Amino acid sequence: MNWKNIVKFFLILLVFGIILFVYLANRDMDKIYGGHTKEVDYKPYDLPSLAFAITNVNVLLPDGSKFIPNRTVHINNGLIVSIDSISNKFGDIKTIDGKGRFLIPGLIDSHVHLFKSPNDLLLYVANGVTQIRELIGEENHLIWRREIQEGRLESNMYIASPRLGSFGSLEGFFMEWSQGFNNIRNSEEAEEKVKSYKTKGYDAVKIYSYLNKESYQAINKTAESLGMDVIGHIPWSLELTDIWSSNQSEISHLEEVMNVFRREFGKINGQEGADKFLEYVNQRSKEIVKDLVMNDISVTTTLWLVESFVRQKFELDNVLKEVALEYENPGISEWTKNVPQGGLGWLPEVNRYQLPENLTEKQLAEEKIFWTTYAKACQIILKNLSEGGVKIMAGTDANLPPTVPGFSLHDELISLNQAGMSTSQVLLSATSIPAEWLKIDAGKIMKGFQANMILLDKNPLEDISNTQTINMVILNGKILDRNLIDELLASVRNANNLSRKIFC
Ligand SMILES: [Zn+2]
Known part of the structure; x- marks a missing residue:
């Protein structure tokens, strides 16, 4: 040779x-991202949308303040036809005895990530989450949404575009490949991208932290002309005043507001610094209430996740035991050790929130103060914004470690209640408030509204954790009783388990 x-x-x-x-x-x-996990066949769950009535049931008033007893709710063609005190007038249609039970609107999770895990769609349904807002959309999600016509059992979906950030060419290529970002560096690229999202069928443009100001402003302008929502993070290149003067109609985490305050405040030094920061957060969050209300900007919560950071750093095993890990897509939770930083893995060896080894006692103490303060600051912001009349939307960031799709919304509601919102306000944050933001006739049990409801065994106004006592889910007029819900859950668990290597 x-x-x-x-x-x-x-x-x-x-x-x-x-x-x-x-x-x-x-x-x-x-x-x-979950794409190799066996998919549950949705064909056996192609349920008919029925005409039926739920009798003798306690119905939540549209303002969420209380339940009215002994109502009969008549459903037909996927809509609520009437709510009244008379029963037995519907001839021979199916009736469901709701005696002693509580009927609330189907829940809305305003911040989820499906990634490549379609089995999650069934987890939402089984948990009474009848509407989701997907905040890192992919073309897969648009396809799944279209399959609802072919009988796919899934929650109603609102789908935002992939995340937008401004990167150098090489970094942009990597961020697109590894995390699905779209790279936008100037107004021309912004305009072109937003137009392409509109053509593809996305409902909103998702802003991310790394976006530059020129692109942000061009996105807002183009999205407005096309009737698309602008939602997401507060880019680091912007001041809050830039947000107030934009078309952005939602901030996707309380944490985003908190991080603006953190940038304004500077470094948090020790417990004393932490206390000063919390005072600053308290004062600043009261100041921005009027801007959020005046500009009609809603804030999505993702509070439980933020509260979990300190626990994931110091007692990950306990946290993993408390969540419904057996339903999580194993692709996501097991992740890969080949992507050590910035990944979405849940389990100890791949969990992004874990502290580096070899920290001194002093450093550990500092970490604990910092992350406890981080969560407390978000709780303070929530309380002040909620009391000031800002529209709060419950959201979980589902699929980020360790927020299990569907189940995690119930944890979120408990966190919101513990941070100071009343049970009634909490219910509204997961029903009528996001439904109004979405401009859909849902989120309230009212004549003419979508028949998306949950029948609960116990009263959630007395204890918000009672949203978990699900007896029946009604989704677009389809009836899912407890047996069917358990069957759905088992089918997801079994399918996911076929790919699971680590059983906790
Ligand atoms: Zn998210």
Whole structure:
């Protein structure tokens, strides 16, 4: 073999090596977002939308203040036809005895991530979450939404675009490949991208932290002209006044508001610094109430997740035991050790929130103060915004570690209640407030509204954790009784378990 042939041989070997590497890397990327997990067949759950009545039931008033006893709710064609005190007038349609039970609107999780895990759609339904807002949309999600026409059992979906950020070319390529970002560096690129989202069928443009000001403003302008919502983070390149003068109609985390205050305040030093920061947060959050109300900007909560940070750092095993880990897509929870930083893994070896090893006692104490303060600041902001009349929408960031789709909304509601919202306000934050934001006739039990409801065994106004006492879910007029709900849950658990390697 002469030297030319040797070079040729190695070049061919190199090309094959690169192709194999890209193939394996892409396969891994698909797997860690849940794309290799066996999908539950949705065909057996193609349920009819029925005409029926729920009799003798306690019905939540549209303002969420109390239950009215002994109502009969008549449902037909996926809509609520009437709510009255007379029963037995519907002839031979199916009736469901609601005696002693509590009927509330179906819940809305205003911040979820499906990634590549369609089994999650059934987890939402089984948990009474009849509407979701997907905040890192992908074309898969648009396809799943269309499949509702073919009888796919799923919550109603609002789908935001992929996240937008401004990066250099190489970094932009990597962020797009690894985390699905779209890279926008100037107003021309922004305009073009927003138009393409509109064509594809996304409902909103999702803003992310790394976006520059020029792109942010161009996105707002184009989205307004196309009738699209602008939602998401508060970019680091902006002041709050830039948000007030924009078309952004939602901030996707309480944490985003808190991080603006943190940037204003500077470094938090020790317990004394933490206390001063919390005073600052208290004062500043009261100041911005009027801007949020005047500009009609809603704030989504994701509070339980923030509260879990300190626990994930110091007692991850306990946290993992408390959540419904057996329903989580194992691709996501098990992740891969090949992406050590910034990943979404849940389990100890891949959990992004874990502290580095070898921290001193002093450093550990500082970490504890910092993350406890971080959560407390979000609780203070929530209380002040809620009391000031800002529209609060319950959201979980589902699929971030360790928020299990569907189940986590119930945890979120408990967190909101513990942070100072009344049980009634909490229910509104997961029903009528997001429904009004979405401009849909849902979120209230009212004549003409969508028949999306949950029948509960116990009163959630007395104890918000009673939203978990689900006896029946009604989704677009389809009836899912407790047996069917348990069957759905088992089907997801079994399908996910086929790919699960680590059983906790
Ligand atoms: Zn999120």
